[in-house]
Amino acid sequence: MVSPPHALVIPYPAQGHVIPLLEVAHALADRGFTVTFVNTEFNHARVVAAGAGLEDGGRIRFVAVPDGMAPGEDRNQLVRLTMLMEEFMAPRVEELVLASGEGGGAGGKITCMVTDYNVGSWALQVARRTGIRSAAVWPASTAVMATLLSFNKLIEDKIIDPEDVDYDIGARNNRVLAHPAVACFVSHCGWNSTMEGVRNGVPFIAWPYFADQFVNQVYISDVWKIGLKAVADKSGVITKEHIAGLLAELKGDAGMRERVEALKKAAHESIQSGGSSHGNFDTFAEGMKKA
Incomplete structure (x- = not known):
């Protein structure tokens, strides 16, 4: 019997990022994926306490890894948090991928990774080293993404003054x-x-x-x-x-x-069967199933 594809989903550890990546996780589960959702230990406790993911019968397995910050440290220090994530989360995530499927472990072997673009390149590097398919999700508007990708050009054309730019790293309603x-x-x-x-x-x-x-x-x-x-x-x-x-x-x-x-x-x-967004995600899911 062929095991279902197993996706490892990694959000950036902030509410505006965890929520959309959790929706991606559910959409993958709808399409036959086993899903492991990796949160920082700090956010893991909050997600589980809120019952997120349990409303669908617990289809998503939640795993906690350290973010490198002390329990009482201010996690609004996003630059520090992002730097520590690479140091502390990357090794743990790599271990998680390599150990998956051993001894009949939960969900079987991890076959692909879906990570928040804002997590940084370390997650995609882990995917390359472990030989699994990967994709980065941008959980904001395409207009902002297009602006960021064109940032150097906008400065060259004097549309943006780099001295005036404030660099930011980026309950269900x-x-x-x-x-x-x-x-x-x-x-x-x-x-x-x-x-x-x-x-x-x-x-x-x-x-x-x-x-x-x-x-x-x-x-x-x-x-x-x-x-x-x-x-x-x-x-x-x-x-x-x-x-x-x-x-x-x-x-x-x-x-x-x-x-x-x-x-x-x-x-x-757009999100109904036959709609553009539904069809686009179907195409994405099929691509992530390929070895």
């Missing part, structure tokens, strides 16, 4: 957003939240904070036109009166509601 009483979504415009708002057909009040959130806000308010941007007053404060005014404007905008519903419909159609 679905049940709340699906409730009919929700009139709008006041969002920081992270990509997860943006997709959740779109899927549930909820207009946005966009209040970005950092990194790719500002790009996502432009798509929400200026390109797709499914929300309004919150703007600070002269004192730098976004007041409750301003938010109330935006909410009233959203509720009275029939065109906004039509655009929101049209985008929701397109999103749902």
Whole structure:
């Protein structure tokens, strides 16, 4: 009997990354993969406590590895965290791949790896050394990815001033957003939240904070036109009166509601059987099954 393909999924250890990689893990399990999901010990405890993955009958095996930081250390120090991950996580992940399948171990031999692009090159290097197929997932918008890949060109063309650039390394909302009483979504415009708002057909009040959130806000308010941007007053404060005014404007905008519903419909159609996103993931899964 041929064993099913076994995918090792590695997210970057931050909420905005763990959630989409967990969705990828479930999508792979839907297509016949055995899945091992590797978290840092710090995040592993949080994921298991939240019951993530258990709602589908425990199809996903969760494994914890050290991130190199002390228990009480600030994991918002992303540069330090990322550097330590290569030192402490890489050897453990490699051991996990090499030991898989021995003695009839859980899930059988690991045959492929799906890693968050932001984890860094060490994960793909582990895959190469151990001879398994690998792929990196970018869990944010393609617009941001295209900008990053064109960064040097944008500097050469003087579109971006490198001295002004701030370099950043980069509870599910679905049940709340699906409730009919929700009139709008006041969002920081992270990509997860943006997709959740779109899927549930909820207009946005966009209040970005950092990194790719500002790009996502432009798509929400200026390109797709499914929300309004919150703007600070002269004192730098976004007041409750301003938010109330935006909410009233959203509720009275029939065109906004039509655009929101049209985008929701397109999103749902794309992930159904025969839809573009569903088909693309099927193709990806089949490619990852190949030896």
